[in-house]
Amino acid sequence: MTSVDTRPAGVAGDRARPRTAARPGRPGGLLSRARGGLPTLVFLAPMLVVFGVFSWLPIGRAVVMSFQRTNLVADPVFVGVANFQQVFADPLLWTAVQNTAYFAALALVFGYPIPLVAAVLMSEVRKMRGLFSALAYLPVVVPPVVAVLLWKLFYDAGEDGVFNTILGWVGLGPFAWLQESDIVMPALVLEATWAAAGGTVIIYLAALTGVDPSLYEAAEIDGGGVWRKVWHITLPQLRGILLVTFILQIIGTVQVFLEPFLFTDGGPANRTLTLLLLIYRYAFTNSLGGDYGAAAALSLMLAVVLTAFSVLYFRLTRSWSNA
């Protein structure tokens, strides 16, 4: 490293400020004369404005709003915890909490083991591995709205629906997939899993290439068979990433909106009414004008729970990527 920073001011730039130039030895102070100067501000400006107006400010506003009675006509009024009380008094809240938990749990049952098994198998593929990953990832790039509308057709309740036709070949059905209160949620989760599993497979595949082969060699010297290697080496080595995908999935599925909104709009009989659908209804489909306060209060409560998950996630990825 040459001592570029100690050159006299003015050699290559002219925006030197004595304050910054006087501290040449700071680590990374390569462009020390630009520190805090006009160019830095120019480069920071887009980020500060966009994050300020469309992220930091609204986040702050969300907290304030949840304690206000707000509509677009009158000035907002502080109402204490009335919004929270109103949300808790809503019998639909508990329906939505149960449905959301059910969706998240089913999504774990469907969507957690399958990508792992697929990825472990795929990592042993010697030829055409690219074809395997491309096929697995294809549903992820299909626009979600297209996927849901297409699957809605597949789920047609008539004998001539796509799934009912296929099941009819083996003598099953027909099923009223989206109308029957017991199978509607699994049907939604099946589509959501189809749409998302490919991404998880790719994450696992990347993690599997990071497993040190010498661990397998050591296990072989100890006489371990294939299953013992999977159980004692592969899975423990993936422990970190398994936890990460678990948390990512919880954060994603608890905020599910598209599937219940487009497949069933919360029906039948509120069986697929999820928390986000309820928030959406509070704010945007209220015939008396948006109940923004209640929507903000419920969003905030949901966010606190999810943020705890996010923080956990971040700590894990940190320790995991440093390891």
Next chain:
Amino acid sequence: MSARSDRGLLAPTDWKRPSVKWSARIAHGALLAGLAVAGLGPMLWLAKAAVTPTQDTLRRPMALWPNGFDFANLAEAWTRVEIDKYFFNTIALAAGSWAVQLLVAATGGYALAVLRPRIGKVISGAVLATLFVPGVVLLVPLYLTILDPPLVGASMLNTFWAVWLPAGANAFNVLLMQRFFANLPREVFEAARVDGAGPYRLFWSIVLPMSRPIIGVVSVFAVIASWKDFLWPMLVLPDPDLQPLSVRLPVLQRFVELDVFLAALAISSLIPIALFLVFQRLFLNGASLGGAVKG
């Protein structure tokens, strides 16, 4: 090196055992078949149904063109149902979101990683903190911000800016760019400075050209995310003339014949799938990043 990385879970000696070899082959064959049916099947069905008359799709959904093709569906969807308009709206939304995201992430990442202002740590922290805030929190207050934005004075409802600008507030992009810039060899920067390059020249002529890989990743993420977006454009673009495909398709379903509607669905999937096929490596590398830093 090759000897090491050639092997995974199964040792070369394992592969020589017939029982292992054949179970692996059978498992891989079954997996490939399963992936083809699950991954490709629905899209192939859509491609077929897009050029099949409505009655055939309804009565015999799994039959292959029992009564011939109906290619007119595609043209009809494109012109009469005005898919062309929504298609170009989708492209305009994706292009603008991409430009804003790239501008914000590249300049912000450069300032934080290379220029390193005194308050850089604070700003970094504030940007990073938004990764922890779930999207649901922003829904209502961001909508109200669009209705009555500070400084602008006029509602941004029914303008593309309502989609473009919030897309820029993406901490994941900034983080990716910042990390990439911070890992560029600083000797190059120093040499450029000796040659008289200021911060602007350094950004434009040195840092950006060296950062093509990360710009590619961020671009793919930006375009695909915009193409997928549904709830937000639905809220801020109530005017049907401005809506993208994702918002318009559920409405069209109610009054367009099935065969034309399926043609519209097929057209809507075309660009993302084509992008994926062309930039496969970029997509898959980007997807595996998800486990490392995505929030």
